[in-house]
Amino acid sequence: MTMQVPTIAEMKAKGENPEILFWVGCAGSFDDRYKRVTIAFIKILNKIGVKFAVLGPEESCTGDPARRAGNEFLFQMQALSNIQLLNSYEVKKIVTACPHCFNTIKNEYPELGGNYDVVHHSSYLKELIASGKLKVKGGEFKGKKITYHDSCYLGRANNIYEAPRDLIEALDADLVEMKRCKTKGLCCGAGGAQMFKDAESGEKEVNIERIEEAIDTKAEVVAAGCPFCMTMLSDGVKNKEKENSVKVLDLAELIAISESL
Amino acid sequence: MVNWIQQALFLGTLIVATWIIFKRFKFIKRNILLGKKGIDKDKIGGWKTTLLLAFGQKKMFDKPLVGIMHLIIYIGFVLINIEVLEIVIDGITGSHRVFSSYLGSFYPFLINFFEILALGVLVSCVLFLTRRNILNISRFKKPEMKGWPTKDANIILIWEVALMLALFTMNATDSILQNRFAESSYVASHYPRVGTFAISQFFIPIFSGLDTSALIIVERVAWWVHIIGILSFAVYITFSKHLHIFLAFPNSYFAKSSSVGKMQNMDAVTKEVKIMLGMQQDDGQTPQEVETFGAKDIFDLSWKNLMDAYSCTECGRCTAVCPANITGKKLSPRKIMMDTRDRVEEVGKKIDQKKEGYKEENILYGNYISKEELMACTTCNACVEACPVSIDPLDIILQLRRYIAMEESGTPPAWNAMFTNIENNAAPWAFAPTERFKWSEDLSQDN
Known part of the structure; x- marks a missing residue:
């Protein structure tokens, strides 16, 4: 099976919309160990055949570590530009394998103008099993x-x-x-x-x-x-x-x- | 003693106690309001958390045995106070057991019920004293508990034991006197024959050998000790860590109801960042005076943070679950709350003494709470989850961290490097943004 990892830019260029956006996160993108988790999740997404996309090179840190370390300016710089990007792609549903990204996008982006249905990959996988899409x-x-x-x-x-x-x-x-x-x-x-x-x-x-x-x-x-x-x-x-x-x-x-x- | 002297003394004591409590109440309220305004009324727990946490003591039952003992003391405290009402009326009017003539056969039942509760309170307090002083429970032995805080806890428990013993003595001697009605008209008229009571009957043998005048003295002394004990206890708690018995209620009412993972947004920053990113035009208005970014002292914290501090009874459940504290770091969430309260009290006193410079001297950050403590927090929310009365030490920690990062530029070099990476590489690590999507190439090689 060839693995598909479409970026949202490619998808939009074809006039299509993804059902979910997989927010990979910095660790999922750069950390050698966690890249294996990203790949495992991509394999599952391919297997069930859901129409998904990633931001690819356009993705950026959510700002969580900066905010927790006290740097609110840097957090908001990240948050506001991410929200601008996500909104420009009209993203509706985001799935992520990082609880820090999950918490930030789900709970902290709304008051800055970013409102999405955010799901952690554990809840998403559970849904897939419950609905019979994944056996x-x-x-x-x-x-x-x-x-x-x-x-x-x-x-x-x-x-x-x-x-x-x-x-x-x-x-x-x-x-x-x-x-x-x-x-x-x-x-x-x-x-x-x-x-x-x-x-x-x-x-x-x-x-x-x-x-x-x-x-x-x-x-x-x-x-x-x-x-x-x-x-x-x-x-x-x-x-x-x-x-x-x-x-x-x-x-x-x-x-x-x-x-x- | 002549009755009117007792009545006058009683009234005087009552007025003095009420006056002190009123003054302390005003002092504490003023101090709490030194904090910033602006609690979102839509995002508080309201009556639901008040019922669950304060009235229902839900989290106390995380440790079931302690939960039950604490509940007994709490119910004892609330219900035995009905008897205090009778004592106050008796004290002022010179009557004795005034409720007995109205309640008839229900009266002994009521007193019996109070006595059983009182025994429960007594046993619980003795067990709590044992637990604190004999069993080696580490959260009671932490550095911040040295000296006054440990003494404070013991004083409260011993006080409650003494109050209960006075109650039993009073009722036991009273029961004996009831049966000596033939000896004088004073005894006959003063000690209505309501019978012996469930628990104090076992104290009767201790006093039954005394003659009637000695018994009256013991009964009167016990009565006075009991009521003065209660009044002075009420005064004492306003100076002690024990205020949670009142503040647990408003504190759970105003507890944050949104996800505990959400940090409060700094709107002043949002505006500046939006202008910087070209998302909003500078309206030319000089931004409202932003006092400080983050908090360096109690004036920068919210009034809820300060009420949290006054609500803390130093039980240390937060510290016992703090990953930093468990592994021997300096951070203790309980100490954050104790430091905040100590600082608020200090400021409050200085304001009353009309001392200058209290805003600059001895501020919270640096003098009470060190950077090392603040840096050790993993923001795991275990302390918030553990607190039985909805105190949020993490909120204070994060506000002080904001001050360190944005006003002092005092964050550790490793964090500064992380900030730079996010700014330049859009990731907390020093990888080029062009490398971000490289994992997808690895994936195609995989197949």
Whole structure:
């Protein structure tokens, strides 16, 4: 199967409109690990045959890390130019695999003039399964112990706790919870622009505290739905030298792998 | 003691206590209003969150056992106050158990009910004291709890134990006196025969050996200790961390109802950025005086932030779930709230003393809250989620960060590099924008 990744500019040139815009995000575009998540999601989109598009080279940072770091000017520069672009393409529905992009576009763009139906890829995938557009059998994850790490910007910030878990259960996997989960989930340590600087001095790194908890569940896979969590958890696994027994995978990857896409 | 002296003393005490509480109330209200106006009335929790969180104490039940004990103290506090009404009427008019003549057989039932509640309060307070002082619970031992805050918590609990003991003593001695009606007309007329009560009956053996005049003294002392205890407790809490018993209600009412992931937009910035991007014409009006970008002191925070600070009872549930604090960083969301309140109190006092320069001296950022604390926050919202009374420490942290970034240019070099990358490369990392779509080429090679 040849993979299609149409840009919205190409599509518009042909006089067509995408059903969804896949907002890839900076990590999904540049981070080697998260590019694999982008590709997994693209494979799923191709498989179900939905009419989607990406912004491609026109995409730009949502401004989330700048805003959380206190730089409101830079955030609004980003936000207002992104909104200008999105509105010029008359974008209606946006799907993204990044909870930070999701939260910003969904909750913070409206009062700056950007009103879209914004969906995190976990909710989108869940919808696809529920409506029968995407069929999963579980494949290699059947019966495997999988734990899910709640991203703060998906969970507490937007109350999305069930969609990611439903996906894991759809794979017929054995979902095990960490002690701190859902509303009480422990942050990976990267939110609030921490991703872009060293942590303040303390006794421990937050991601180590978190990965220890994940390892305690004896899960073979730690599922995540956020690029920053992905980096932090993967670093944690490396630090604990558990790369051979514990894998950190995104929800879209779980589905793509189980369906051998 | 002659009755009218007691009545006069009582009335005097009542007036003094009410006066102090009124003054403190005005002081605190004025202080809270030092914060900025502008709460969006459409985006608050309203009665729904008030009912759930304040009346229903929903989040207290995250720890079920503690939740139940706290609920007992809360119900005890509210209902036993019905008895305080009787005490106040008795105190002013010189009557005794004035409600008994109106309520008949319902009266002993009511007092029995209060006594059972009072026992619950007593047991809960003793358990809370044990938990705070003997069990090693780390959130009660954090640096910000050293000294006064720990003492404050213990004083409140011991006070409540003493109040309950006074109540039982008062009722036990009263019950004995009721049966000595034959001894004098004073006893007969003053202690209506309403019977013994559910809990205080077990205290009777302690006092039954005393002669009647000694018993009257014990009963009177217990009565006075109880009512003075309650009045001074009411005064004390206005100086302590315990104000949550009142402020939990307005604080949950005004809690943010929009997604907690949403940061407040700075409209002053929007206008400037729109002009910069050519999306809006400069109307030539000098922009309204923008005091400061972000917050450096309490005057830059909202009044809700300041009410949050007064509502905090220092339970530390926020700090116990803070990823930065758990891993040994300096940040403690509880300390952010305590610092904010301490600063507001300091400013309030200086204003009353007509001292100059309070706006410049000892400001919140730098003197109370350090940059290191602020930089450690991951904005994960765990503190906001954990607070039983809808306090939002994150909102304060983010406003102070805005000051550091936009007024001080004091953000760490790594963040400055991230800012530059976003400006130049449209991504927080130093990749060229032309590389952004390169992953799609990798994809075609994949196949």
